[in-house]
Amino acid sequence: MGVPTLGCTCAVCTSSDPHDKRLRPSALLRWPDPVTGVERVVVIDTGPNFREQALREHLTHIDAVFYTHAHADHILGMDDLRPLSFLTYRKNGPIPLYASEATAAVLEKIFSYTLSPQATYPNRARVELKPLEARNIFAGVEFLRVPLLHGQLPITGYRFGRTAYLTDVSSIPEKSFKLLEGLDVLVLSALRHKPHATHASIEQAVAWAGRIGARQTWFTHIAHDLGHEETNRTLPQNIQLAYDGLSVPIIL
Ligand SMILES: [Zn+2]
Ligand SMILES: [Zn+2]
Ligand SMILES: [Zn+2]
Incomplete structure (x- = not known):
């Protein structure tokens, strides 16, 4: 739900400790590509706070997203990949979104204007669902x-x-x-x-x-x-x- 939690005045929600301010969970991995030296950036989940988290971390590009599951707190920021996807599309093509079948089904429903084969919205995110395997190699990392x-x-x-x-x-x-x-x-x-x-x-x-x-x-x-x-x-x-x-x- 994030902390402070809406409507709550408990000690943690009103704490002045910055460690007690919690956006929705996600992870960002960055590493230099062993061949090209170019920085690789992978995100696990794009929750509703993705935009502010990306700003905080000064993200200028994303190479891939891996999803854990399709609950709102893990997926609802997907649309905010748009500007990053426009930047990288010409060079690298659409950003791959790795998701299980069940997660992909929800993403396709919620973001049908982006992910449906019939999608016509011209400014949709340049992203592409990828099936999740037991082992997924991305940019040399398993x-x-x-x-x-x-x-x-x-x-x-x-x-x-x-x-x-x-x-x-x-x-x-x-x-x-x-x-x-x-x-x-x-x-x-x-x-x-x-x-x-x-x-x-x-x-x-x-x-x-x-x-x-x-x-x-x-x-x-x-x-x-x-x-x-x-x-x-x-x-x-x-x-x-x-x-x-x-x-x-x-x-x-
Ligand atoms: Zn509280
Ligand atoms: Zn959940
Ligand atoms: Zn959750």
């Missing part, structure tokens, strides 16, 4: 699809190099733990202390983080129940709440 459950909904987490990004997860299938061995960095959603039908609680996420054993785990998708400082004080050093704008070096 993005492994990590199957997860979000309540009853099958969703996608990603592993790239020794980093994984798993959001909106309430259950990790046993087979997926195998894909998460040997991680340096794990980004994992943890909503709040109180159990929730479709999101892991802090306690559940701490247990998974311990089992997966990444060197550092960052919690994301955090509700207004959790104050940044006070919650981090209760967590181990290698499992901490992430915050907007957090930047972490990773090995791809």
Whole structure:
């Protein structure tokens, strides 16, 4: 829902700590292409805050988007890819949007004016849906699809190099733990202390983080129940709440 949460006057929503201001979750990966040296930019999810996040990070281009699932807080900023897609279209063609069949179906419905084969709107985003495979190689980097459950909904987490990004997860299938061995960095959603039908609680996420054993785990998708400082004080050093704008070096 974002923090402050609309209509709420709780201690976290009214906190003056900038770490307690939370836009909708997403991730940005940047790396120099090993052949050309040109910076590659990949985004995981384009939620309703995509535009302001892109401005904050001074994005001048995007090479690809990977989607986790089709809930509003992860997809509704897709249309704001337009200006970036106009800039790169002539050189690189449409921006690929990697999405599962179920996610693609929702994107096609919501953004039919862009994605339908009959779309005629001339200024539509230059984007193209790409089927999501178990292994997806983009610009020389492998993005492994990590199957997860979000309540009853099958969703996608990603592993790239020794980093994984798993959001909106309430259950990790046993087979997926195998894909998460040997991680340096794990980004994992943890909503709040109180159990929730479709999101892991802090306690559940701490247990998974311990089992997966990444060197550092960052919690994301955090509700207004959790104050940044006070919650981090209760967590181990290698499992901490992430915050907007957090930047972490990773090995791809
Ligand atoms: Zn609140
Ligand atoms: Zn969701
Ligand atoms: Zn979500």
